[in-house]
Amino acid sequence: MSTDYVMPKLAMAMNEGTVAEWLVSDGDFVQRGELLLTVETEKTAYEVEAPDSGFFRILVGAGETRDCGTVLGVFYESVEALTAPNADSQSQTPSAPAADTPPRDTNATVSAGRDTVPDKATAAQNNVVTSSVPVTTGRLKASPLAKRMAKDAGLDLHRMTGTGPGGRIVKRDVEAQLRSQPHIRPQSIGATANQEDVLATIPITGMRHAIASRLIESLQTTAQLSSFWESNLSRLLEVRRQLVAKEEELGTRISVNAMLVKAMIYGIRRVPIANSCVVDDQIRIHRDVHVGVAVSVPGSTEYDSGLLVPVLRHADKLGLAELDLAMKALVQKAKDGACTADDFTGSTITFSTTAGLAPPGHRSTPVLNLPNAMLVGPSTPKDKPWAVEGEIKIQTVLPVSVTFDHRALDGDPAVRFMNAMHEAIENPNLLLL
Amino acid sequence: MRELAYVNAIREAIQQEMRRDETVFVVGQDVRGGVYPHTLDLIEEFGEERIVDTPISESAMHGTAFGSALQGYRPIVDFMFASTAMTVFTETAIMTGQQYFLHGSKRPVPLVMTGAWGIGKRTANDHAMPIHGYYSRAPGLRVVIPSTPYDAKGIFTAAIRDNNPVMIPWCTGIMMLKGDVPEESYELPLDKASVKRAGSDVTVLANSEQLQFALKVADKLSDEISMEVIDPISFSPIDMETILSSLEKTNRIVIVDEDWESGGFAATVSARIVEQAFDLLDAPIQRVCFPNMPIPGGYMEDYLRPNPEKIESAVRYVCA
Numbered sequence: 001m002s003t004d005y006v007m008p009k010l011a012m013a014m015n016e017g018t019v020a021e022w023l024v025s026d027g028d029f030v031q032r033g034e035l036l037l038t039v040e041t042e043k044t045a046y047e048v049e050a051p052d053s054g055f056f057r058i059l060v061g062a063g064e065t066r067d068c069g070t071v072l073g074v075f076y077e078s079v080e081a082l083t084a085p086n087a088d089s090q091s092q093t094p095s096a097p098a099a100d101t102p103p104r105d106t107n108a109t110v111s112a113g114r115d116t117v118p119d120k121a122t123a124a125q126n127n128v129v130t131s132s133v134p135v136t137t138g139r140l141k142a143s144p145l146a147k148r149m150a151k152d153a154g155l156d157l158h159r160m161t162g163t164g165p166g167g168r169i170v171k172r173d174v175e176a177q178l179r180s181q182p183h184i185r186p187q188s189i190g191a192t193a194n195q196e197d198v199l200a201t202i203p204i205t206g207m208r209h210a211i212a213s214r215l216i217e218s219l220q221t222t223a224q225l226s227s228f229w230e231s232n233l234s235r236l237l238e239v240r241r242q243l244v245a246k247e248e249e250l251g252t253r254i255s256v257n258a259m260l261v262k263a264m265i266y267g268i269r270r271v272p273i274a275n276s277c278v279v280d281d282q283i284r285i286h287r288d289v290h291v292g293v294a295v296s297v298p299g300s301t302e303y304d305s306g307l308l309v310p311v312l313r314h315a316d317k318l319g320l321a322e323l324d325l326a327m328k329a330l331v332q333k334a335k336d337g338a339c340t341a342d343d344f345t346g347s348t349i350t351f352s353t354t355a356g357l358a359p360p361g362h363r364s365t366p367v368l369n370l371p372n373a374m375l376v377g378p379s380t381p382k383d384k385p386w387a388v389e390g391e392i393k394i395q396t397v398l399p400v401s402v403t404f405d406h407r408a409l410d411g412d413p414a415v416r417f418m419n420a421m422h423e424a425i426e427n428p429n430l431l432l433l
Numbered sequence: 434m435r436e437l438a439y440v441n442a443i444r445e446a447i448q449q450e451m452r453r454d455e456t457v458f459v460v461g462q463d464v465r466g467g468v469y470p471h472t473l474d475l476i477e478e479f480g481e482e483r484i485v486d487t488p489i490s491e492s493a494m495h496g497t498a499f500g501s502a503l504q505g506y507r508p509i510v511d512f513m514f515a516s517t518a519m520t521v522f523t524e525t526a527i528m529t530g531q532q533y534f535l536h537g538s539k540r541p542v543p544l545v546m547t548g549a550w551g552i553g554k555r556t557a558n559d560h561a562m563p564i565h566g567y568y569s570r571a572p573g574l575r576v577v578i579p580s581t582p583y584d585a586k587g588i589f590t591a592a593i594r595d596n597n598p599v600m601i602p603w604c605t606g607i608m609m610l611k612g613d614v615p616e617e618s619y620e621l622p623l624d625k626a627s628v629k630r631a632g633s634d635v636t637v638l639a640n641s642e643q644l645q646f647a648l649k650v651a652d653k654l655s656d657e658i659s660m661e662v663i664d665p666i667s668f669s670p671i672d673m674e675t676i677l678s679s680l681e682k683t684n685r686i687v688i689v690d691e692d693w694e695s696g697g698f699a700a701t702v703s704a705r706i707v708e709q710a711f712d713l714l715d716a717p718i719q720r721v722c723f724p725n726m727p728i729p730g731g732y733m734e735d736y737l738r739p740n741p742e743k744i745e746s747a748v749r750y751v752c753a
Binding site: 143144145146147148164165170171 | 684711712713714715716750753
């Protein structure tokens with residue numbers, strides 16, 4: 001008897017992880033609950049406990065990145081089972097855990113398993129394990145057809161989970177990957193400018209890769225559309241001036257953003273489906289409001305930027321001053337690089353403002369932050385002539401863009417939500433509710 | 434169209450060819466009496482000179498036929514039971530197959546050899562054993578097995594008209610199988626497989642009674658698995674083109690053959706697929722054949738031979 005150990009899914013948004021370090025040696029008897037390995041995700045690192053006991057065979061070496069659910073090792077009942085020539089993972093024998101295997105994102109092609117051993121494996125253990133043990137030779141089980149298809153498409157079989165017998169990667173697995181694969185890179189680069197003209201080269205890895213793949217996934221897998229409106233911000237700004245005058249007592253200089261989040265929550269209370277997520281063929285409408293706040297952070301060079309969406313939890317339970325403080329603290333934490341993976345999971349709606357950065361009156365079609373079905377994107381207000389009680393006056397007007405997932409909500413609830421939010425912006429008394 | 438039983442379709446082909454061409458004659462054991470009805474009563478129309486009974490001597494039957502063929506006749510030698518041809522294997526397979534090549538391509542050998550086989554009739558080894566595996570290794574011979582009444586008439590007609598020696602071991606399991614057969618004479622290609630049912634998930638090769646089994650399984654599984662059923666018809670040469678075209682679509686293959694599993698048609702096709710079309714495979718090739726042991730006779734035959742359950746199991750395995 002043996003039990004596969006797979007890359008754990010440690011957060012809802014986690015799709016893959018890197019084996020940073022094995023905390024046990026290949027062949028060790030591992031007790032359930034003992035620390036087994038360190039897994040790194042795009043955002044943070046975790047120490048993970050062994051879910052089972054047994055003699056543990058390491059199949060994926062340190063430094064390797066695997067999709068969640070991919071087999072990383074196997075718990076065997078006995079030493080005999082561990083060293084039996086046919087000892088094999090029940091569902092998959094992934095790639096050679098070679099330290100020099102190119103990291104993900106390279107256009108890895110299919111290759112025969114390499115005769116490298118896990119870097120943790122000692123010489124003594126190698127003597128025990130005969131060369132016919134597929135796991136140590138890192139043989140990857142894939143049908144010839146799947147291999148050819150993956151090669152043609154430039155896909156890495158090591159990043160796939162086989163659903164065929166014995167974990168074999170078969171045609172349907174490659175097809176599924178092709179369907180879900182975000183095409184980050186253009187198929188052909190074509191003629192590019194002279195290499196000397198390249199100011200900087202930014203590899204699409206790490207955060208850049210996460211942004212690229214998640215946004216492409218968002219655009220390719222949802223029915224998102226954007227809508228726009230303008231709200232007269234003058235009354236809200238007047239209220240804010242009064243609150244700013246009380247800055248010392250309140251302990252914070254209340255921001256327009258905090259008030260807009262309040263208005264958004266008012267809209268959600270009127271139209272709850274605006275606060276929903278599409279997960280696994282279900283639309284989940286949430287009671288609590290956890291706001292994903294888009295934060296621009298520095299990129300890898302002076303030219304680019306990064307984007308994080310940490311989550312402001314229970315925003316609906318916070319008073320205006322608390323909300324303002326919590327939001328500012330969260331943004332700072334993200335900019336400081338201090339967020340953990342937990343900070344990025346569980347948002348129910350997204351707030352992404354470009355106010356101050358974008359030109360006045362700017363509108364956009366923001367890309368949905370999955371799995372949220374609604375994103376609210378206010379931008380820089382603009383002073384303009386506005387009809388006020390039958391007279392034209394100069395007013396400060398806020399442009400708001402929203403994007404919503406038509407799979408989750410239709411135009412009717414979506415515009416009712418927008419209208420409720422608009423109402424709350426123009427009548428800030430409603431923010432008391 | 435008119436329906437005819439398989440064995441009567443063979444008879445009609447022989448009869449029409451004997452009427453068309455007076456060099457065609459039948460020689461064999463008890464062909465006048467017609468133990469199997471494909472020669473029944475032909476004696477009445479064509480007489481003793483063209484329906485020639487011999488003693489139980491395969492050398493005599495085959496010697497007569499082979500010599501006549503070299504002299505310009507178009508004989509059909511009927512061994513009654515296909516496996517008895519093996520008594521004169523050197524003559525039937527090696528000398529007949531290579532005659533044209535070894536003697537300077539001067540005289541063709543327009544000879545048809547035939548006989549019945551069929552596991553599952555509980556007749557045991559000699560009467561039951563398939564021989565196409567043995568004969569398909571002999572260079573210079575065509576080895577064909579038609580598996581429907583329509584194919585039987587067209588293949589026998591073409592074989593009689595062909596200038597090469599053709600071995601046609603036909604299966605008693607489908608002897609009385611009925612199907613549409615045109616009354617007029619027609620030929621079918623001797624080297625082409627025939628797609629009997631189109632499908633997209635798995636290619637299943639099957640001949641003789643196993644073809645009927647495979648078609649039954651295809652019906653049974655039609656809601657789950659789309660089976661493409663191909664009758665290979667020709668065992669030498671093998672029509673790889675039809676097989677590989679199908680595999681391009683299905684990427685999975687099951688080869689059913691009642692012959693022994695070792696070194697036969699299924700083994701050859703399996704090897705050629707791996708050599709020529711490795712990249713088309715999405716699952717291991719599966720063979721459903723007779724195990725390498727004597728055909729036992731009695732009820733044991735039912736357990737050992739391929740059957741619908743074994744075919745279904747192999748199909749499910751490759752489609753897992």
